[in-house]
Amino acid sequence: MDAVIEVKDLVKEYIIVKKESGLRGSIKSLLFPKKTKFNGVNGISFSISPGEIVGYIGPNGAGKSTTIKMLTGILHPTAGSIKVCGISPQADRKAVVRKLGVVFGQRTQLYWDLRLGESFELLRRIYQIDQVSYEENLAVLTDVLKLHDFMNTPVRQLSLGQRMRGDIAASMLHSPSVLFLDEPTIGLDADAKHAIRNFIKEINRTRGVTVILTTHDLDDVEQLCSRIIVVNNGKIVEDGPIGSIIHKLTPHRMLVVELQEPCQDLTTPHATVIKQEGLKIWYQFEKESISASELIAALSQKLPIQDISVKEPNVEDAIREVYKTTATV
Amino acid sequence: MVSTIKHYVSVASCWARLAIQRQLEYPLFLFSWLLMIPIQYFSGIWMLKIIVDRFQALNGWDFPQLTFLYGLGLISHGIFVVFFINTWSIDHMVINGGFDRLLLRPMNVFFQLVASYVNFIGLIDCIPGIIIFVYGAEIAGFEWSLVNIGKLILVLIGGILIRAALFTSLGTIAFWTKRNGSMVGFALTMLERATMYPLSMYPYFLQALFTFLIPIGFISFYPAAEFLHADSGGIDLPLSFALWTPVVGIICFLIAGGIFKFGMKNYESAGS
């Protein structure tokens, strides 16, 4: 199957003008600006197949938004090639954009002064959506995202959650094959997050929409993504199925033991004590070397155990490892 | 080709319809505007009358001719404000990334910028303009022949294109400076002084500037001089000015469009 997104050796160079302080500095930087070049995106390659839900994550300044902007045609790369649905966004912006839905969490794409329904009507004309598909889509979207209540409210009066749902609906009206979501759940309450995550799972399942998700909310990633690409310093650091990355980066698990009474000797050859709070002890052990039940058995021989729980590492733990090992300059 | 035009017309008319609805929602806000604009412009022409009555015709332009010119410039300004007011916000849009959204739509960016807001409030500027112009035409003996009316329409269209080109070019500078620096007030004052008052009053080098470099003289002064057989100052151009204005307008508009495209390329390379 042909990749729906194909990125090769993508580079984006930025020119930074150094501003100096003080009056003399200001004059100097006006007449003789000191420019330094720096690669915001420094050689990124990946390809995404149709129907995948990919998490594109990394710390701030890693080059995430820059890459997304290049994929959607807003920015031109300095070097490298991009093909979205077989077309280069730089060569034919309008053709590519017809197949994309883009949602920016921080900035709405809806028309501020118009009512939500009016924004949709406008988009119908802009994307030249035929009446039948439009009405079908609109009905489904209104239903699933529960837009009935505020269809006639001006966008500027919507709450964040309502606006987000409106934005997502707007991005899907023209039945795009690829959906870019940049921080879609930022600032939303738990209910709203849940609704949006469900929606994304649905459209991916029923329509096969490829989803690229950029977010700091790792719960989003955990719930939605089958694959994650981790970026740092403008380069790809990890790229693969979410399970194996977690396993690769954080191959240990945590056993939390609560004792009946204080004990002197807590050590065990199979695990390391990470933390101790009163009668609660956190043990870290390697998945490969010992199983949870074996460790529990070994410990209960030594210690008077009141209660036990096992904690799996999650995406957040894994990502923290990534940031640690590829620390920024 | 035809389908593209249909597409753009459909979007533009949708925007226009929504704009009227929006602007009709709070009509009372217009009250202060409805008072201020007529006061400003009627007092402007009144003061011209006082000066001409007390002193003399200005470089051969008597009061009827001055009124004709003043009205013509004002109508041209009013219609421009109705259709192209978004050209005043280009620098704001660059700063807050408004162009990103436009780039995500499968349509020409400049078109989206201009067509997305039809400012019907600008008609309030047109009304005193029309009154003053028609009055001036009457007392100056302007003939309302079909030919003249046709020429007038061409002049108005050309004038609007020249104005649009000016503001677009000024706004596009923001693509490079990325700074919120509004030259709009400055340009408006310059336009008012050169389109509602005789250009021939100014020193020769200014007349040359506004004829050959920033051709705002073609918006209303030269056409008015041609229509009324009045003194057009130190510059003499062959052929009918009514033909020159739309031509100049189209050329300027194309140049400004090119500058805008160039600016967009820079925006796309440098980000915001």
Place this chain on the structure above:
Amino acid sequence: MLQAYWYITKMKLLTNLTYRFEVFTSVATNLILMLASVFLWQTAYKGGAGSAEALSLQDITTYTILSITISTIFVCDVQNTVYYKIREGQIVTDFYRPIPLLACYLAEDIGEMFSSLLNRALPLVVFASIFFGIPWPSSFQNFLIFLPSCLLSYAILWLLSALVGLIAFWVMELGNMGNVKDSIVRVLSGSIVPLWFFPESVQTISKFLPFQYTYQTPLGIYIGNTSITEALTSMAVQAAWIAILYLILAAGWARTKKKTLIQGG
């Protein structure tokens, strides 16, 4: 207490010094107005047409230059500030400041005035001098009387602006009435065309309005078109108008404050 006001003024001054580009375009715009106006007068006076006038071309040139220069100093942002704060609903929080609200706005405007003196008035006079020669006052004595007259003018204009701002509390829905007031003042103050050129009927009515005392009075003193006695009389009228407007403002403000605090903004 005065320290608080001085702080506000100083802050406004400092923030203004950083808005260089805005200042640049403002000066440029005023320069165009000045040039265009002077060229218009030159055209009017051409060929000796104005020789019978009490005002010579030099007089009217100086008048115009000074008119535009002092217009940049007469900062009355209070009318816009009040209007927009009411529109945005922020005015109520301002009422809870420990110092009187209007005095705050006045302090801000005075700060802006000082920075405009440096940023706008000075460059304008310099440019005008390059084009038209230095706009000397008719005599040093006249200049000395001109200065306090200017201050009185500013007071009148500021009080008018505050009153207009007050109207916004009651009829905000009608839009910013400050624009309307400005367009009237522009004409009837003699700032563009001195009222001496207007028909007799207009001049008579104008004597009973405050407007001519804002621009024509000080400018007339500056170019020496008014005798010393006339000047002092005019200044007395200026002071009278200040008193009248102040009383209206105080009364209006008290009522408005009551209404706003009851309604909750």
